[in-house]
Amino acid sequence: EVQLLESGGGLVQPGGSLRLSCEASGFTFRIYFISWVRQAPGKGLEWVASMSGSGDVVHYGDSVKGRFTISRDNSKNTLYLEMRSLRAEDTARYYCARDRGELGRGYHWGQGALVTVSS
Amino acid sequence: DIQMTQSPSSLPASIGDRVTITCQASRDISHYLNWYQQKAGKAPKLLIYDTSTLETGVPSRFRGSGSGTDFTLTISSLQPEDIATYYCQQYDNVPLTFGQGTRLDIK
Numbered sequence: 001e002v003q004l005l006e007s008g009g010g011l012v013q014p015g016g017s018l019r020l021s022c023e024a025s026g027f028t029f030r031i032y033f034i035s036w037v038r039q040a041p042g043k044g045l046e047w048v049a050s051m052s053g054s055g056d057v058v059h060y061g062d063s064v065k066g067r068f069t070i071s072r073d074n075s076k077n078t079l080y081l082e083m084r085s086l087r088a089e090d091t092a093r094y095y096c097a098r099d100r101g102e103l104g105r106g107y108h109w110g111q112g113a114l115v116t117v118s119s
Numbered sequence: 120d121i122q123m124t125q126s127p128s129s130l131p132a133s134i135g136d137r138v139t140i141t142c143q144a145s146r147d148i149s150h151y152l153n154w155y156q157q158k159a160g161k162a163p164k165l166l167i168y169d170t171s172t173l174e175t176g177v178p179s180r181f182r183g184s185g186s187g188t189d190f191t192l193t194i195s196s197l198q199p200e201d202i203a204t205y206y207c208q209q210y211d212n213v214p215l216t217f218g219q220g221t222r223l224d225i226k
Binding site: 035044045046047050059061062095099100102103104105106107108109110111112 | 151153155162163164165168169174206208209210213214215216217218219220
C-alpha cells in the first residue's frame with residue numbers, strides 16, 4: 001500500500017524558514033516523480049514543486065520559485081521541501097503526492113503538514 | 120499557464136440525482152486530466168485519471184469524459200458519501216494546475 005507521511009510543519013514568523021519531510025513506503029520510491037501541493041485554509045489546491053525519481057528534473061511554481069527548494073534522499077525514501085523567506089500567503093497545508101509514473105498523472109496523497117506563517 | 124475553470128462552483132443536489140460537473144481548460148490538454156474528491160478535513164482522493172480511467176476501488180457511478188478543452192465528471196446516482204468538493208487537474212504541462220473546485224452538497 002502506498003503511504004506518504006509528511007512532517008515538519010508548524011508556526012513560523014514571516015521571513016523565517018522551515019523544512020518539510022515526506023517519508024514514503026509501499027512502492028519503489030526512486031522511480032517516481034514526487035510533488036508538493038498546498039492548500040491554504042478554505043481555498044483550493046495549488047501545485048508547488050515536483051522532482052523526478054533520480055532528482056535530475058525539478059519544477060517549481062512561480063509563487064515559490066527562488067524561495068523553496070525540493071530535494072530527495074532515495075536511500076531514506078524521503079522527499080523534502082526547504083522553505084525560506086516565508087510569507088503569510090504561504091500559510092497552508094502542504095501535501096506530498098506521488099504520481100502514477102508520469103508527472104502529475106493521478107496523484108496519491110499524504111495527509112499533509114500544516115504550515116502557519118504568522119507573527 | 121493553462122487555466123482550469125470548473126462549473127458550477129457550488130451544486131446542491133438530492134440523493135439519487137444524476138450530477139454533472141464540468142471542467143474547461145484554457146487550451147488543448149488532450150486527455151491529460153485527473154479528477155479528485157476531497158471531503159472536509161481530509162486529503163484529496165484520486166477518482167479518475169487520463170480523463171476517464173477509474174482509480175481502483177472507486178465506485179462505478181463515477182464517470183469521466185471529454186477531450187481537448189472540455190471535460191465532465193458525472194455521478195450517475197448521488198449517494199450521501201459523495202458529499203465533498205471535487206477538483207479537476209491538468210498534467211499536460213507545467214505548471215500543473217487545478218480547477219477552483221466544485222462543492223457538492225445536499226439540497
